């Protein structure tokens with residue numbers, strides 16, 4: 001997706017080429033997928049080979065936000081083929097280098113073939129990414145239930161809508177003031193996210209909320225305690 005707009009991502013040409021290719025494949029899949037195909041095979045089988053990657057402009061925003069906040073511990077629900085994870089890990093990697101402290105991107109994916117492909121993409125990137133990504137395979141309601149970093153700086157909710165609130169509740173005990181939750185598609189899938197958005201926007205929830213005007217919306221919520 002060639003663009004004259006600035007791209008904040010600092011990475012070698014082969015990484016940009018890979019990201020451009022993966023985003024293009026994801027967009028193409030979404031363009032050609034039909035409701036009839038989904039109905040014919042059922043939701044799980046239909047989604048098994050679908051990227052549904054976070055849009056490229058949103059991914060660049062997340063990258064930029066991680067750099068600006070110095071976030072070092074990031075949780076991603078879900079990971080799919082690992083496209084957004086590349087942005088998370090590149091940015092965390094920079095923050096680790098600058099701060100000299102440790103950091104981790106915790107990914108989650110319950111479809112084994114997607115998890116395997118995600119690992120191949122990260123290997124293709126190189127850049128030490130595999131050392132700072134921990135991919136938890138299986139249902140995130142179980143895999144995120146244990147051993148999260150004491151403080152989680154950023155949670156990316158890019159997951160089937162019914163999973164979003166249970167995920168937030170698992171991760172929230174690890175937030176400190178300033179921890180940020182990003183949720184994709186909160187305009188496009190507002191009805192699916194009703195329980196999550198009601199929880200986040202309730203008076204006294206401990207979160208400030210903003211809907212960023214990206215395509216179909218990107219919610220940015222900051223935990224203020």
Ligand SMILES: C[S@@+](CC[C@H](N)C(=O)[O-])C[C@H]1O[C@@H](n2cnc3c(N)ncnc32)[C@H](O)[C@@H]1O
Pocket residue numbers: 051052053054077078079080081082083084085108109110111114138139140141158159160163
């Ligand atoms: C929208 S996609 C993630 C896209 C990814 N963030 C990216 O930008 O490349 C959502 C993923 O969540 C996975 N998923 C759905 N329910 C899950 C669950 N309960 N536990 C773990 N992963 C799940 C799906 O298999 C799917 O690959």
